[in-house]
Amino acid sequence: MRGRPYAGIEATGRLDPLRPPNTSRRNAVARVVVDVMLKPEILDPQGQAVANALPRLGVTGVTSVRIGKRIELEFDGELDLDQAREIADKLLANPVIEDFVIHAPEARASGASAFGTAEAEK
Amino acid sequence: MRGRPYAGIEATGRLDPLRPPNTSRRNAVARVVVDVMLKPEILDPQGQAVANALPRLGVTGVTSVRIGKRIELEFDGELDLDQAREIADKLLANPVIEDFVIHAPEARASGASAFGTAEAEK
Amino acid sequence: MTRVGVVTFPGSLDDRDALRAVRLAGGEGVALWHDDPDLQGVEAVILPGGFSYGDYLRCGAIARFAPVMESIVKAAGDGMPVLGICNGFQILCEAHLLPGGLTRNHHLHFRNRDQWLRVESVTTAWTGRFDAGQNILIPLKSGEGSYVADEKTLDLLESSGRIVARYVPGKGLAEGDHNPNGSLRDIAGITNEAGNVVGLMPHPEHAVEALTGPSVDGLGFFTSVLSALSGKVSA
């Protein structure tokens, strides 16, 4: 995986972990991604640690690193965004310290989602 | 934040935490997002625990949950994707058990990135 | 004898220690099960330390939805004393019984050490037997113990005397290292407005016997609640 070539703006170590290889992109299973990040005013020690380690790797141009969670949910049948949002709000994120964003990559009009592009490379 | 309306395919608890509100989308700061997920064959106890907890919330339709990391890097000046990839490979992901995908939302031609759409709602 | 419940969630670890502490303080420990909403007539509840649900996602996030928590949230609203220790504190924050949240230690490591605390609020159900300003030594052991809240909440906690304990310097702690995890304003424990719900990051139940703890200072939390409850009965 190391040193693998990449093209354009997408570099990928591997494809979407949720989809078995060679399955069609349009199927009955709906996928939703919830990105959860600490609120900007909350200290992110993990991001800080990475930022501090970068100069040791010879990297100097990075001004900020924030580390959050990416949560991939797979639904049986139809995508229910209301439900996804409820899960995110109640369980996946703690509104006191975190914010979240929900994407439904499958449903994106252009189909040019990050993972889609990555997949096309293989 | 709870119960906030969302439109179309994007629901958001809050906007991209990295960008202060009302800054122009085209500026000198380049942003890269690295999504790191466990390889599909690797056990994901976190995702498992969340999946098992969902029925207690009355949620039954979710068939799989995988939890990974979302890392937001902010570069000073020009975006250097080579460098981003090196950081991801060396520091952000553990190639023995994880895969990563790099996005540069800023640079996407259409501009219709997840965060972009979310922002437009505000 | 006063019955004090201790909840066991999947992944609770210090539940038997909390039961022992209740016993040593002169109460009757009652084991409660996460999946059973029945509080069995207890007069106070302890949410013990551990890694409920493996601490996956966020510490305490999943435990909060256990059936027993519904009863506890209700009872707490009616004034029942509730003490959350470590993971229990995290659960109380997740359940919004206490404000703020607990995040990753600023140095990113799990840390176990004997920690000095100053008890600041002695009007809660769990601290009445301490002297205000008393310094105590009890074990701390956690990876996500850094207390955070917005400035407004922190100011409110300060001004209303709801900071129960703070990390302070003391013998055995290196200079400048009295705050073990980056907690804002050195907060080690807080209480709700009514003073019946207390969350505490360090572990008083590990400081109840000279043989196994660094002190017996922890016993005060358990004797306090027993006094508070018996006082209530006689009043």
Place this chain on the structure above:
Amino acid sequence: MYSIMWSEHCSYKSSKVHLRQFSEKAPKSDRMLAGIGENAGVIKVSDTIAVTFKVESHNHPSFVEPHQGAATGVGGIVRDIIAMGARPVAVMDPLRFGAADHPDTRRVLPGVVAGIGGYGNCLGLPNIGGEVVFDPCYQGNPLVNALCVGVLPVDRLQKKEATGAGNVVVLLGAKTGRDGIGGVSVLASATFDDESQARRPSVQVGDPFLEKLLIEACLEIYDAGLLVGIQDLGGAGLTCALAETAAAAGTGMKIELDRVPLREPSMLPHEILASESQERMLLIVDPAKLDAVLAVAQKWGLLATALGEVTEGPAGRLVISWRGKTVVDVPPGSLADDGPVYARPMREPNDRFLLQADRAETLPRPRTGDDLRETLLRLAASPNLCDKTWVTEQYDRYVLGNTVLAQPEDAGVVRIDEESGLGIAISVDGNGRFTRLDPYQGAKLALAESYRNVAVTGAVPVAVTDCLNFGSPEDPAVMWQFAEAVRGLADGCQELGIPVTGGNVSFYNQTGAAPIHPTPIVGVLGVLDDVGYRTPMGFNADGDVILLLGE
């Protein structure tokens, strides 16, 4: 299946002929309820209470993936202890790393420590001691040994035998995935070269939360008397557990592989059989008690699946079907017991007389104040003498509320009976440099140190466990070191009158042609009738009298 079961790691083919001495030279002891050959040795410490303990290595996986490798090392040894019928009560971790200032140590050490802490803390097991030693010889082969000790009522001792035709074979715990397929044979039984790097099995990832549930569920099942037999799944996964339980009873088994709950549905039969997915146990259950077992599993939220049944002995066969076809039909004993036994060639390393010629007496001594100062500063700066708090702070030593002595004491002491104050003391020690100079004496010294560390707490030493970390057995010089160390340890135990009750051998700790220092790690278990009388190290009060015992 044969290649895995007959691998060095599973069959002990190179070490067997030597390890026999542990049993042959062991003093007769009626304390010993289970010894070598069982998952862990069991020692009676009172009329009603027994203790089981064992140390094991997870060296190779911890080099490949320090965090998960070390974590699953703890998980594995804990399951050995559970399988004996015990509640695990403490862990210890003797560790060896390369030079402290080597860049790779920066990768390996924090990962290993976080892995051991993360897993042990989450299980609720106090860490009561261990070692951290730096030496360049471990650069490519860090040693991650883990010890677990457990306590059981004497009459709760469990067996692994799959007796009784018609009894049900149940898999309890995690789903099976493609973890560590061929792990033991590829990782633990070979040195790293480019080819084996390419064949790296997928890393095993542990779930300590699930293992905690496994502990509680197993204990509840034992207390209700629901089991005929139990075996943990470790190296070689189902293959090993099925073959060993059947072979131990002389029975056979009929197994339907399709019933194994899978994480990845596309797994093939040989993968299912070889998978080293963590947090699984194999239970042998009387059909009348099956429902009760499944109910306990459900209470703790664990999967439990009947895979098949025990079939008639003697000389039964292990018959495994998958999708309606028989994929395995072998005598289980041929897998478990009939592996090859090698008497490998041995030769004293030819540099040994050079090493020994270089005697302490001939080394230059500091003579001036400046020399002394220089020596003192070098000692103070040595990573091997430094404060280990950075490591030990990451371990919970208080959980369970019975830890009487732990870091920085020489031995850990835990109370095992609150009423009587009955307790145990354990120490783990080893010295690779001594053992390199003289493997026979080096092993004896490790034993003596550990024995002393236990004795000074006030405990009576009663049993020994050991983890023998060596280079490649195919190197006659390494084989000689191994044989000498085993002879030394066996002789030492005979002289002290305590038995070796179990342990583990880790070979192939070698980078290219360079083996690590031979590193036998010895754990000694002692008993204190009342932990109230334990003696901590360090001076207690002004005016205490200081005495020197011995020469």
